[in-house]
Amino acid sequence: MTTVLQLEQISKQVFNESDRHTTILNQINLTVNKGDFITVLGGNGAGKSTLFNAITGSTSVSGGQVSLKGKHLNTIKEEKRAAFIARVFQDPKMGTAPRMTVAENLLLALKRGQKPTLFSRGLNRHYDYFKSLCETIGNGLEEKLDVPTEQLSGGQRQSLSLLMATLTEPDVLLLDEHTAALDPKIAVRLMELTDQIIHEKQLTCLMITHRMEDALKYGNRLIVLEKGSIKSDLNEKEKSALSMDDLFHLFERDETPAP
Amino acid sequence: MIISAIAQGLLWSVLGIGIFTTYRILNFPDLTAEGSFPLGAAVAVTAILFGIHPIFASLLAVIAGMLAGLVTSLLYIKGKIPIILSGILVMSGLHSVILFIMRRPNLSLLNQPRLFDTFSGLPNYFDVVVVGLIVLMIVISLLLGFFYTDLGQAYIATGDNEKMARSFGIETDKMKLMGIVLSNGLIALGGALVAQNNGYADVNGGSGIIVIGLASIIIAEVAFSNMKLGERLLTIVIGSILYQLLLLGVIRLGLDTTYIRLFSSAILAMCLMLPQVRQKMRLGTLIGKGEEF
Numbered sequence: 355m356t357t358v359l360q361l362e363q364i365s366k367q368v369f370n371e372s373d374r375h376t377t378i379l380n381q382i383n384l385t386v387n388k389g390d391f392i393t394v395l396g397g398n399g400a401g402k403s404t405l406f407n408a409i410t411g412s413t414s415v416s417g418g419q420v421s422l423k424g425k426h427l428n429t430i431k432e433e434k435r436a437a438f439i440a441r442v443f444q445d446p447k448m449g450t451a452p453r454m455t456v457a458e459n460l461l462l463a464l465k466r467g468q469k470p471t472l473f474s475r476g477l478n479r480h481y482d483y484f485k486s487l488c489e490t491i492g493n494g495l496e497e498k499l500d501v502p503t504e505q506l507s508g509g510q511r512q513s514l515s516l517l518m519a520t521l522t523e524p525d526v527l528l529l530d531e532h533t534a535a536l537d538p539k540i541a542v543r544l545m546e547l548t549d550q551i552i553h554e555k556q557l558t559c560l561m562i563t564h565r566m567e568d569a570l571k572y573g574n575r576l577i578v579l580e581k582g583s584i585k586s587d588l589n590e591k592e593k594s595a596l597s598m599d600d601l602f603h604l605f606e607r608d609e610t611p612a613p
Numbered sequence: 614m615i616i617s618a619i620a621q622g623l624l625w626s627v628l629g630i631g632i633f634t635t636y637r638i639l640n641f642p643d644l645t646a647e648g649s650f651p652l653g654a655a656v657a658v659t660a661i662l663f664g665i666h667p668i669f670a671s672l673l674a675v676i677a678g679m680l681a682g683l684v685t686s687l688l689y690i691k692g693k694i695p696i697i698l699s700g701i702l703v704m705s706g707l708h709s710v711i712l713f714i715m716r717r718p719n720l721s722l723l724n725q726p727r728l729f730d731t732f733s734g735l736p737n738y739f740d741v742v743v744v745g746l747i748v749l750m751i752v753i754s755l756l757l758g759f760f761y762t763d764l765g766q767a768y769i770a771t772g773d774n775e776k777m778a779r780s781f782g783i784e785t786d787k788m789k790l791m792g793i794v795l796s797n798g799l800i801a802l803g804g805a806l807v808a809q810n811n812g813y814a815d816v817n818g819g820s821g822i823i824v825i826g827l828a829s830i831i832i833a834e835v836a837f838s839n840m841k842l843g844e845r846l847l848t849i850v851i852g853s854i855l856y857q858l859l860l861l862g863v864i865r866l867g868l869d870t871t872y873i874r875l876f877s878s879a880i881l882a883m884c885l886m887l888p889q890v891r892q893k894m895r896l897g898t899l900i901g902k903g904e905e906f
């Protein structure tokens with residue numbers, strides 16, 4: 355098994371006004387192997403999003419080392435890491451450029467990590483490819499290729515974000531509650547699509563979710579984050595033996611996991 | 614008189630387009646404009662007085678404006694000074710730079726060659742119109758060409774959703790730097806053109822020009838909604854001409870020119886307060902097809 359992503363002793367502290375520091379991430383160790391699909395659970399404020407930010411480089415870490423395929427990332431800027439690490443945010447507005455069309459957004463995604471040149475963008479060359487891609491989703495996105503994404507529904511936007519994040523088959527895909535803002539029905543469909551894409555492209559993925567049934571149903575590994583530490587880390591076997599009840603008990607009583 | 618206003622509008626629209634590239638695409642209020650505009654004027658007029666051909670004098674003005682933009686963007690990006698303050702610092706500092714270049718508060722181009730001389734055979738003001746149209750054609754086609762390159766798309770994405778742009782590997786700081794540099798180059802070109810038309814450069818020539826630039830953009834957006842990027846650039850030219858005609862009308866009505874600036878600000882403020890305009894500001898653009906601005 356090859357290690358794709360490695361976190362060693364990752365810590366994140368922030369200082370508040372009175373100059374006292376709060377620990378958001380506390381000595382996190384995590385080894386992610388190629389093809390892993392890890393679901394991440396944890397109460398509000400457990401540090402899940404911060405963990406992702408530490409991986410993508412959108413926040414600096416206070417200590418520890420993040421490595422991707424053996425390469426240390428700490429000194430590498432977010433924009434450079436983006437060539438290998440893709441992300442879908444919870445807020446459908448965050449994932450796309452609102453005034454640019456669906457096709458234009460896909461084109462940006464296709465050129466992930468490439469230095470933008472002064473050559474013509476060549477949208478027409480990829481137009482048919484984009485159309486066929488959108489058709490695979492089955493929510494009418496292919497009809498909206500020339501529509502600015504601000505006019506799409508939340509579900510369409512989020513499936514576009516997912517398409518964009520996985521287009522170039524990144525080494526690591528990070529999903530941060532990407533179905534949380536959607537209607538339940540649409541959330542279920544997006545989750546099925548997510549699972550399908552991850553398997554087809556054999557992606558390595560970490561998925562934060564607030565839906566326990568998704569955490570159980572999908573992926574081959576489950577971690578529970580609490581107060582900035584990994585409280586449990588269950589492998590495929592342990593995970594498949596887990597019931598919803600067991601999962602509830604993994605949370606502390608005073609922490610209210612989202613329904 | 615109307616032809617004169619149209620000619621003015623054409624020249625001033627270069628300023629509007631320059632401001633548009635940051636203010637509308639990046640959502641950046643860059644106040645450097647109030648310094649880079651008179652800087653462009655000063656550089657062009659001084660260069661012409663040194664015997665440099667008006668075309669090259671105007672190009673020198675562009676370079677000077679780009680340098681001013683470079684300073685602002687470095688203050689903002691590297692120095693982490695808020696963009697408004699960075700712009701104000703540079704705008705204020707440029708006052709001294711302009712005095713240094715011109716060696717006096719204003720400089721006349723009396724009996725000196727100007728960009729419009731090539732067409733001096735044309736009737737009054739038409740030479741300015743023709744030169745204005747040629748310059749605009751070059752500027753707009755270069756800009757449009759740029760916007761539809763990979764780099765231009767990365768630039769637009771940066772203004773549209775910075776966080777998303779970065780998550781796809783776009784170096785957003787570089788894009789902003791490029792935008793501010795480019796924008797101030799255009800604004801300085803506007804200054805160079807207007808100065809040659811007026812026949813002089815003045816160290817205070819930039820005061821209030823942001824309002825003029827914004828007015829052409831806002832008038833364009835009120836008059837024409839749902840435009841693609843290329844059409845939007847053209848409508849700024851129309852907006853700029855409409856604004857000049859509006860000023861002309863007001864003067865014709867007998868308004869004391871002392872109050873022109875107050876009048877301009879009031880008009881702009883009212884346009885900005887129109888609810889649908891406000892919504893447009895927030896969304897950047899509204900419904901329709903394609904990339905809209």
Ligand SMILES: Nc1ncnc2c1ncn2[C@@H]1O[C@H](COP(=O)(O)OP(=O)(O)O)[C@@H](O)[C@H]1O
Pocket residue numbers: 368378396397398399400401402403404405
């Ligand atoms: N930049 C920051 N400065 C201060 N506190 C922060 C910052 N980022 C996150 N936090 C705090 O860290 C904790 C973890 O946040 P987050 O990672 O967003 O949690 P989760 O995604 O698990 O809900 C929260 O209490 C949040 O308020």
Ligand SMILES: [Mg+2]
Pocket residue numbers: 402403404
């Ligand atoms: Mg979160």
